[in-house]
Amino acid sequence: MKKKKAVLVAVAAAVTLLSACTNGGVGKTENVAPESTAAGEANTGETVTASDEEIIVTIWEAQWGTENYEDALKKLAEEATAARIDGKNIKVEVQCIPWDNYYETFMTAYTTGTNPDIAAQASTAPAQYNDLGVAMDLSSILAAWKAETPEFYNEIGETAIRFEQDAEGKQIGLPFAIDGTGLIYNKTVFENAGITEIPANYDELTEAAAKIAATGVTPYAFRANHCSLSNFLIFSNGGYNISLDYEILLDDEKVIHMLDLMQGWWDNGYVAEGTAGYSADDIRKMLLNGDVGMIISNIPTWASAEQRANLGILPVPIGPDATEETKHNSMSYQAYYAYNTSDHPEETLAVLKWWYEHNDILYTEGGNSTVPLRASQFDAVFRGDEVLQAFFDEYVDNNGCQTTFVYPFEHFETWYGIFDGNKVNTKALMNIFTGKDYRLGLEESIAETKEIFEAYGIGQ
């Protein structure tokens, strides 16, 4: 009898333990957006407002900076706490999330209900959490800025603001940094090859490649296993991946022309042989060492000031089917967002606004390697650096040429995250760099895109 009781006790304890830990299983209800907040309004339940009672607001930031980044974050958090935002006793706690598995870290935190109040991630994250019904509406912060008209407000730009809205216009993210790729060259390699005029289109780039190859240096190296290369080529030719009515344009003639061009470069030995396996660091190192003439990479904050002095920025090249007016480039953002599951929505919004307005220190002391979206912040952080300024002018602040990687879409839609994250449009290029027929890669990309559309209930 006692044996039976012992077994029963053990089973009961196990069941209790499991039910306590259960989250996200079939039929579970944790982290389901409450019906009243399904549209994303701040959770209004149980908000502590007494000014003397300590309210904790937590922030998670990805490790954007140097080894000093965590210290800078803590310093900023201490300043935020000391500032008594809105006259309340708000304690700001911050955590720096390492890049290894950061996506899973955030997602696991959400599914286990241990997510922070505020997070900073790639700009695609807010849309994802909005789809899950837990992204807080940040419109009130923008409304406050509109009223207060701080100097930086106009610098954020409509493109970035709209990118972080959902289709209904709800502000789900606050973009603070911009990321994008540009064509960067090694000045010594150009000089040795006798290139005096900066190439402005693909014919001129091909000519430059021939001259560089003649000196025994490989003209190009790319990080092929990333959407940025494909986007760069297609966008500079005036094209894009998916039209507004969800037509898949991956085999559009603007794409084919660029693939043919890349095939020609590859066949002529203009592209480094190891391109299919290079990481971003690999190609940067090769450029800095003068082993290749040009790479497509993001703003060269990855090089020291001394190294940067030997780098130059090429303009967005005009593709064979494009003009100066139709060529464009592909940018993305980093953004802050907040979860409507917060116990203190009002304070969360207040802290987020304060954090956004005071985060200079993350650049100046934390070595944040993202590019500040606001021109005044960019000036403050990178003042006087010609190469970085040239990159910013050409690829970020280029009035008209700047588009996001989801162009022609204005808002980021979650399916695009899968398209981009799974490098769907890289397959044709990867086939070129591994000696296979690029058309097979295109077929694969189109099939995968259709699969994504099907999963998200959208399509042609």
Added chain:
Amino acid sequence: MKTKNRSVKWFGIWMMLPGFLMIILLKIYPIVEGISYSFTNRRLDRPVNSIEFTGLQNFISVFQDKKILGTVGFTLAYAVLIVLLSYTIGLGLAMLLNRDIKGRGIYRTLILLPWVISNTVTAANFRWILNDRYGIVNRSLIQLGIIDKPIQFFANRDMAKVMVISVGIWKTIPFMVIVILAALQSIPLEYYEAAEIDGASFWGRFRYITMPGIKAVTVMATTLQFIWNFNNFESIWLLTSGGPSDATMTLPVKIYEEAFLKNKIGYASAIAVVVMLFMIVFTYVRFRISAKANKD
């Protein structure tokens, strides 16, 4: 006396309880959860309350996935080749280290190094060593005049396969050496002395004394290593991420991609369940064959 026995029994049960609960929590619960997801349309980017039961649909999709056959093939090749080659090399090294050679202790320590280095460090080092431009291997081969242009260890599809398997073998050899060496040391020397007196050759001694003496360890070590390598995720993810063009894609990497890059938790769980069933059947058959051989 009876009361004392009972209290001892109760004490034992209570002592086992935390461990039992931890096993349920950390092993049984995730497996049950994973199996339950495999029958649903669970996605990471959809609220939990949108989950629907989809029956066998995920499993049907797994078997209809045109690319999965290639992935299964490479996963099997990866696990089998690593086990076979690391066992063969490990056996040779263990036999050498079992001899009374000078500096045996140092060799035994050195041979453990690949085993104790973390997978992250291993992958980073190999990516660096085998880099086409700056890697020591390519530079040395070019300087020695053996090759005139760099070998594309990670950009060439076939070479990438060879490299991930080679790194796996390098990492697995120490384990094989250690367990085989332990088994070799348990074989009484008298057997070898008697065989020598009877005129048995090296091959005869190896076949009739050494191999039967390490049989149990061989079964255990190869089975465990097959399972570990079949399920190995981080080595391949850190070295090639399954590329180039999916050339080194294995089932664990595919499961990760489906779950965390495509957000298809239901589908990824279905693949994981199929893999788990395969491993259960494999292990059962492996031990049955071994038990039958022992009986005979």
